[in-house]
Amino acid sequence: MNVCFIMYPWEEMDPENDTTLVLINEFAKRSHGVAITTPANLTIRDSEAFAFSRCLKRMEKVPSNLKSFHKKSEFYDEMLPLAGFDVIILRSNPPLDMIMLNFLDSVKDDVFIMNDLDGIRRANNKLYTAVFEDPTNEYIPRTHVTKNKVYLKRTIKEGPDKMILKPLNGFGGSGVILIEKRAMLSINSLLDFYIDNADGTSNYVILQDYIEGADQGDVRILLLNGQPIGAMKRVPGEDDHRSNVSAGGSIVKHALTQQEKELCRRIGPKLVKDGLYFCGIDVIGGMLVEVNVMSPGGVTYINKLCKTRIQEKIIDFVEDKVQERVNAFERRTKLRKYVKDA
Missing domain, CATH: 3.30.1490.20 (ATP-grasp fold, A domain)
Structure with a gap:
């Protein structure tokens, strides 16, 4: 299987905690081909969508340590057709790049893209909470x-x-x-x-x-195919009300409350319906504050806190989705041949 990550530059990664890096590492460990590119490196050649890509060279032994993997990874440059990949994974940071989505529209029927392009357009990050029905503001402030x-x-x-x-x-x-x-x-x-x-x-x-208790931090929950697969609590620093790790917050282990589980149960089916298979939601006091559908992070932190390997579940899901597409194509091909030969 060959996968293309459309993401931020490799050099800008946090080599110890980057979620994109841990996903790439898991693909490489499973001997899948990996290419990376940025939205600015998408192009059209002869009416076909291509990407100026950096292709990860195969390793004899792929390091499990992220920092070591990041340091030892070597690439070669190649201009590759997007329709030639089995999977495209979007990991670019907000704001949403509409031109990038326009490039990908031409290949969305040929490649499994996570997350779905139309779903991302609908979600568009912070506006998306408005699609969930909650007239009494029980789960959404x-x-x-x-x-x-x-x-x-x-x-x-x-x-x-x-x-x-x-x-x-x-x-x-x-x-x-x-x-x-x-x-x-x-x-x-x-x-x-x-x-x-x-x-x-x-x-x-x-x-x-403002949600009471926000000064004590928020909870980041990762959902895969509408189901929670991991969570952590983010606690603000002494001099900042924000709990984001990038803003100086710290993380602690967290077990989902009944209200958080119910929130996931309520919004999960809508996420799946919109093709938003891998998402991060931010929750305070059991209430949904934000949905991240472009580059949800937190995998490495949750792994360390809970002694788990969330990336394995994510790649398992991607492999299953690709196999479903292969099986459907082979079935259609077989049935069309049956009709043709009748």
Whole structure:
């Protein structure tokens, strides 16, 4: 089997904790061919989608240690047709690159792509929570997405004492701030900063009810094919309300609560229906805060905390999906020959 990762540059990886790296490592250990590329390296040749790729050279013995694997990996460059791969795995960071998806549209019927392109378009990260029905806000906090400052100020004024403000296209906890009614005099300048650009354009922001207990951290749950396969709690640092590891938070082992299990049960079928097979959800107090469908992370951290190997479940799933496609193709070919020869 041959797999292509569309991702961030290899040199920008964290060689000890990167989820993309641990997935590549598992593919290599199973003797699958691995190529990596970036969205900027997609191209069209003779009306076919190609990628300027870096192909991982086969190793006699693939190191299990990620840092060693990252250091010893060698590549050769090749321009390869995307339709020639069995699997394409998207691991690029937000914001969503629509041009990348347009390239991949031409091969989505030929290759298993994780996650599904139309599903990613629908999810588009932080907006996706709105598709889950929860009229009483039992599992999803009251959320507003807009660039209208008048509406935002009125909502803050009429809302609870504490709310969370964050940019729509942020990731890794970037730009997430806690706002309080008592600081209303600063709201105008904050909204100007978050919404207005120098070129006259504007950005969407998310305003969300603050969930009690958020100062104690959040829970990252990884779901595969709609089922939870691992979780960890992220605790904020002393000088930061954000619990993201990239923002200085720390991680601790976590067992799913009944409410978290029920949340996964409620949203899992919709994720699968949309082809969003591998996702990360952020949960506070049993409530869904965010869905990450582009490059969910946390595999290495959960592995260390729970003495597990989540990547094996993920690659098992990918192999099964590819085999399903192969079996379906062979069946169609056999039946078409039967009809042709009749």
